[in-house]
Amino acid sequence: MLSYLLRRLLWMVPMLIGISLISFFIMHLAPGDITSTESAFDPKSSEESRQKLRALYNLDKPIIVQYGLWMERMVHLDFGHSFASHQKPVFWSEKDKDGNVTPGMIQEALPITLLMNIAGLLITLSLGVPLGVWAAKRYGQWPDRSITLFNFIGFSIPGFWLSLLLMYWLGVIHPWFPISGMHSLNYEQLDFWQKGQDLFMHLFLPVVIPSLTGLAGITLFVKNGMLDVLNQDYITTARAKGLSDRRVTYRHALRNALLPLITLIGLSLPGLIGGSVIAETIFAIPGMGKLFYEAVMMRDFPVVMGILTIGSALTLLGNLLADLAYAWADPRLRKGVMPAR
């Protein structure tokens, strides 16, 4: 088990190098850099000052050299400083000579996106699993049919459209929910519970809407898993022993049907992180997605590279965790009856 874990962790190194290579060269495919967006509208900026700026950011060197410099800093986990936002550190906070701490951009944005995604995942699972079980038990009857219809619509509906309509309906026509940002203006004056409530109200729509569209996948996955399992011999045996329907469904069938769900969740990570762009820009939530969108628009290379690298590293880590969780949850793998991979 330990050697398996070590092997997987070592594997991540060449993977990350590959990812960073692809990201880095794509970024330099395009003409133009930060100097063309930052000074394009400034009549005072001369070609000479742009050259100076390029030299300052090493943008005048060949791509290979730039990649080398970037890689060298990566070894120390130094993601550099943002070009656009007043030299804020990209990844983690830094102290300057006077002891002032500047928080890192990813450090601020990542917890927000993680919180939203984890909350969303919990909602999806707590609705999707029971719905999937119900559809499987009533296969071919009206619950199954209506859940299938719902699934198809869930897969096909554009998330940003649903967000826009619900935001207008629940935020403007019936102003139950705030429609942008994470906190109210008077957030600092609130006590602990009110702060929690304020955060909840602000994050409700941006968390619930994407989980509604994600629900379709989980429900269908659980339903199909249950259908497969319910046809197995050991379920017939359990029924023949006279066990109650509840016990057969939840103790014997569901636990086996849920196993592949772990892998599915691991695989859906990059989609979740990437999908945060639209929800966060619509609802003005300062998470990774919005940060990335703004960085891309400003051609802020260090921030773009930082987010791509951290996002991919998180994905790799998530997949590893999913595999470990699978091995832990499946006694056949845990006790080494079947080889792990």
Next chain:
Amino acid sequence: MKKILHNPLALTGLCLISIILLLALLAPWLAPYDPDDINVKQILLAPSMHHWMGTDGLGRDVWSRMLYGGRVSLLVGLVAVGISTAIGVFLGAIAGYYRGWVDTLIMRLVDIMLSIPSFFLILAVIAFLSPSITNVMIVIGLTSWMSVTRLVRAEFLSLTQREFVTASTALGAQDWRIIFRHCLPNSLTPVLVSVVLGIASAVLLESGLSFLGLGVQAPQSSWGNILTDGKEYIQFAWWLSVYPGLAILITVLGYNLLGEGLRDVFDPRSNTLR
């Protein structure tokens, strides 16, 4: 073919897609106005007999813009999936046929591409290359070939073990002939399903990009950017937000239904969506 028409999912999907395709193809004859014709005297008119879907903030007829926008959205879906399928089939075929280091190299590339949050990658590339229809199609194509590669490779791994392949090798057929004439036609059925489902997600992706202002650029209309323009006016002009979203929903639903129906027909054993 007969089986497809007897499958209710596939049939519904096929009908929806045919209607949308027909409307898009016949746009020049069906559109009552020029889609780009600005009319300042008729701004934000509600749907009526003259303007079936109302007019937008510049007085352009929304129904006409929807018809022409449909052409763009459908084209992007088809071309993007065409590109990704071509890459996927090619890489999958050589990986599955030659195995060894070629296979390892290609499959590691697949792993890497799957670990990068693809929407981030697409966003970055399009923003840096300057947004346009062509770039959107190419970039969506270049970032969504991985599942086809895996499918085709798996098919090739088992096909190359079969007698007819051994036979043609023994008869001295060249590699490319075995790959393209013997194995490929036998491995295309699962690819067809993933092509149809791929179009669905490409249409969604394009509309999402246009919504962020990185897809099809004004004045050319696509469903995504009609919606983006419309969101400014959502309080006074619901029709600008509702119709384009519905059009996207119906199109994507059509392709998803058809894809699932095809899967049922070709592979009755599995019943998974994606």
